[in-house]
Amino acid sequence: MDERVPGSRATAEGDPIVGRDAEADRLSALAAGASGGGRVLLLSGAAGMGKSTLLEYAAGRAEEAGRRVLRASGRESERDLAFAGLHQLLRPVLDEAARLPDRQHRALLGAFGFVSDSPDPLLTGVAVLTLLSQVAERAPLLVVLDDAQWLDAASADVLAFAARRLDDDPITVLAAVRDGDPVTVPAAGRDGGPGFDRGFPTLVLGPLDDAAARRLLGLRWPGLTGRIRDRVLGQAAGNPLALLELARHAPPDPDDHGPLPVGERLAAAYAARLAELPEAGRQALVLLAAADAEDPPDAVLALLPDAGDKAWAAVEESGLIRRAGRHVRFRHPLVRSAIYHAAPFDARMNAHRALAGALRDEPDRRAWHLAATALHPDAEVSAALERTAGRARRRGGYAAAAKALARAAELRPGRDDGARLLADAAGLAVYTGDLSWVEELAGRARARTDDPAVLATASLHVGRLAALTGQHTAGFGELAAIAGDLAATHPAIALDALAAAAVLRFYSGEESQRQEIDRLLPRLPAGPLREWARIVSDPFGGGRELAPRLPGLIAEIARAGAGGRPERLTALAIAAWVLDETPLAVRTFDEAVQSWRSAGPLPDGLGGVVALACFEYGRWDRAREVCAELGALPAASRLHHAVACAHAIEALIVASQGDTAAARTLADGALRLVDPLESRSVAVYAHRALTAAALAEGDYEAAYQHLRMIFGAGGDPVHYHASYPALPDLAESAARTGHHAEAIGIVERAAQVLARGGSPRLCGLVHRSRALLAEPEHAEPGFLAGLAAPALERWPFERAQAQLEYAEWLRRRRRIAEARPFLTAAYDTFRRLGARPWSERAQAELRAAGLDVDAATPGALSGLSPQQQQIVRLAARGLTNREIGERLFLSPRTVGSHLYRTFPKLGVTARSQLRDVVEAAAADG
Structure with missing residues (x-):
């Protein structure tokens, strides 16, 4: 299984496990016996947190490992039937009961009603323990108890008795218990399954984080549109069941305020609950359901009945809410949705009006509650929402601002004004990265107007984000057309369109697009944005003229603050x-x-x-x-180019750090996501990463073949900006594989281009490349010229590579004393960056130059956290990340992350050096 793929874990039935890597690893380790026998773990969490899914996953892992699995699930309908749960669990192995001692045998049969003996709880517990031990003699046993809070008291007490006495038996018990039951209120006196409510190790499942919630929703409901998806994510509060339930029943065009609906079954159940409450209690619950999390709690509480009110007491006794300080919350996200939609329409409107009246000092919250009551266009409420959007935008809340503008557009009386607001909303939604939402808002704007400026603006916003899908040729054509059509009548819009087209030119690297930009630029007003478009599309042309002015322009905007x-x-x-x-x-x-x-x-x-x-x-x-x-x-956002770009760049980093397998996986994934002719920049970054991986392994021929994909057949760069930094790698791999002549032609062709407008950095890379390809006796001027640029320290990795290459040349010329300072500087930089292949290469050169290199920093191990020290000691013994994770109940990725952070602290660059660190620490101790 690929641990890098989000959502790659799944139960045997295919239910995805998302955002629970650590929990799944811990349960899997227990279930498969990696942590020994005699273990008990309670899985605790609110309804819908995924407890049953995790138990099913653990049972599957246990069966794969050859374990016997016995299951029981508590049922509310059987909670008053003594030993019903125990019978469900042991029914598959009751034939084993004949081997029990006679008194235990009769006690167990009496519990199940097979004989007339009155069951002795203690003897029944011993019988269950003995029976489970017998079953585990042939194969280790996993006992899975789901919904243990509904087990009958007799079964729960007996099972808890046995679980406390497992000792060294190869038996693991996993039991899921609910923190509270928001759907069916437990009977009086029951606060979770008897016997399983305390005294056992407990793993609490909290809400999913935002990233995991988005992944789960993307896997199960990939077609959910951006606006509705965000509503679902916000209201579900990280509860997986609420996510899927709200998504399943979300209407295609929901109201912008209030909870999303739930299914008919839940709505009917809560409608009945609501009807049982007194009128004041019903009003209180509907008001709570209409209130949002952003509403000030004091203002909401002021509208509710006093704590001593009989109606409020009835509400609290219903089990639908819980208090936490000043906050009163529903016990589950689905309860709020169900109550809101179970209430009559007039009751909901009255609740929003009451909240709007109480929030006069909170203009943003007041505007939204007024909007919820507006059934027809209302210029005053629309203007209030527009002001809300402005405040949200200044705070950086682009999603909130776009949502407010979209609702303001619906309430604006004039169609053209509404279209303008929708186009502005689409522009703000661009900053959320949600293409489907931007397309939706732009489509609604186009449907309301014939104004060419608004139509072009809406299309521009879609094009800016659609650029990240990888369809750069089509997108460039649309944006360039907007720039050409509006250059005379709406120059500001035209300039924005051409700037967005310049970004596409950078992504694609297509030369004809630069020519089109050069054709259109003179028709547009002068200014920084026009110069910016020239820089991005042609940095080695006239773009460098802006470089001296950049610090001043940046300082001016930075001084303007958030409004700038x-x-x-x-x-x-x-x-x-x-x-x-x-x-x-x-x-x-x-x-x-x-x-x-x-x-x-x-x-x-x-x-x-x-x-x-x-x-x-x-x-x-x-x-x-x-x-x-x-x-x-x-x-769902379909931004393949953006994701591919991230993969390619991360591949370049991890390859430089020596993780060549991960680098190839990431780079290959990036190349699969894009068309190399549409996204030349990504293709070049990916091949540079594959080059770095090959160099790390010393495979210079493979490195050269990847580099030839970065430069065309005639020697021109595949991408006008991304290809040039690879010149030194091309030169070194060519020098080691006999491709001198071809590489010299490429380097000299690049030198001609960069001489006209290249940066000092790129000119320095040309000097390095010439030195690597030169005859040894003629190489030194190139090395010195490559190191001479005072600004080279801005690129520490490249500077360290140049220092190492020159030092290697010096040592081979027997100028060892001169080589040592360069080697030491390069080694220090590589070690600080975690560039393991390069630090090892520098370390070997240092030793050849007669210098001892400390493998680790003395005393560094004691400076780590206790958990990090455990991980380091286990890794030093040769255990893999997965094996360490199983011992410490961590995911392999978490183990790798800890090691990644500790290497620089320990002064090591390779896993093989950890043993020296541990041994040195033991000696110091």
Whole structure:
């Protein structure tokens, strides 16, 4: 099973297990016997948290491992039948009871009513323990108890008695208990299954995090549109059952306020519950259901009956709500939805009016409750929502702003004004990365107007995000057409369209697109945005003229704060990166991300550029974080180019760190997601990653073949910006495989282009490449020229590579004293970055130069957390990540993450060095 694929775990019935990797690993280890026998674990959580799915998964793993599995599931209808649950569990093995001692045999038969003896609870418990032990003699046994809170008291007490006395028997008991029952209230005196409510190790299932909830929804309901999907995600609060139930019954065009509906069965059940309450109690519940989580709790509480009111007491006794300090909440997300839709329409409207009246000091919340009561166009409420959108936008809440504008458009009396608001909403939705939502909003805008500016703006917003799907040729054509059609009448829109087209030119690398941009640019107004389009589409043409002005422009926008359009800050950061002003780009990206204040992927899928900038600047951890954010984009958004870009860049990083298998998996996945002729940039990054993997393994011929995919048959770069950084790798692999002549032709062809407008960094890479391909006696000037650029320290990995290459040349010329400072500097950089293949190569050169290299930092092990020390010690003994995870109840990925973070602290670059660290720590101790 591929642990890297989200949602790859599933039960035998195919139910996906998403967001529960650690829990699934722990249960699997227990069920398969990896942790020994005599284990008990309670799985606790609210209804719908996935307890049954995890139990089924664990049972499947146990059966695969050759274990016997006995199952029982508590049923509310049988909770008053003594020993009903025990009979369900033991029925498949009752023939074994004949081997029990006579008194135990009769006690068990008496419990099941087969003989007239009155059951002795203690003796029955001993009989159950003995029977389970007998069954486990032939094969280790797993006992699975689902919905244990509904087991009858007699069965639960006997099973708990046995579970406490398993000792060394190869028996594992997994029992799922519900934290509370929001659908059927337990009878008085029952607070979970008797005997299983305390004293046993417990694994609590909390809500899924946002990323896992999105993955689960994408797997089960891939066609759910963006607006509805976000509503489902928000209202389900991470509960898997609520996610699927709300998604199953979500209408195609739901109201923008209030909970989504649930199925008829639940709605009918809660309608009956609601009818049983006094009128004041019903009103209180409907008001709570109409209130949102963002509504101030004090304002909501002020509208509810006093704590001593009889109606309120009836509500609390219903088991539908729970109090937590000042907060009053429904016990389950589905309860809120069911109560809201079970209430009469007038009752819901009255609740929203009451909330709007109580929230006069909260204009945003008041606007939404007023909108919920508006059945016809209302200019005043529409304007209030537009103001709400403006405030949300300034806070970086683009999804909330788009939603408010969309509702404002529905309530705006004029069709053209409504269309304008919908187009603006589509523009804000672009920053959520949700293509389906942007398409929906743009389509609604087009249906309401014939205004060419609004129509073009709506199409522009779709094109900006559709660019990340990989259909760059078609998208470029549409955007260029908008720019040409509106250049005279609406130049600002035309310029925005051409800037978006320049991004597509960068993605695709298509030369004819640059020519079209050059044709259109003179027709558009001068200014930074026009120059930006020129930089992105042709950085080695006239684009470098803007480079000296970038710091001032960035500082001016940064001083403007959140109102200074952080998207402009991001655009300037991209320009800085394209022009190899990498430190400025990274600092500006940091400022922009802080301004967005968004936890999701960067707007327009620009995370790929951020990740590359961080990689080049030596912030590899941050680069991988950005790639993970991009790679987790929901499948429904169809942004294949963005995801492929993230995979390719992460592949480049992990290949440089020595994880060649992961690099190939990521790079191959990226190449499968895109058409190399539509997304040349991604194709080049992927082949650069495959090159780095081959170099890490010393396979220079394979590296050269991948590099030839980065430069065309005639030696021209496949991509006008992404190909050039690979020149030194091309030169080194060619020098080691006999492809000198071909590589020299490619390098010299690149040198001619870069001499006209290339950055000092790229010119330095040309010098390095020439030195690697030169005859040994003529190589030194090229090495020195490559290292001479004072700005080379901005790219620490490239600088360390240049230092190592020059030091290797010096040592082979027997100039060892001169080589040592370069080797030491290169080794320190490689070790800091975690570039294992390169640090090992530098380490070998240092030893050849007569220098001892410490394998680890003394005393570093004691500075780790206790769990990290455990992981390091087990890894030093040769255990794999999976084996370590099984021992410590962690997922293999979590183990790998801990090791990844500890390597720099320990001063090591390879797993094989951990034994020295542990032995040194033992000696110090």
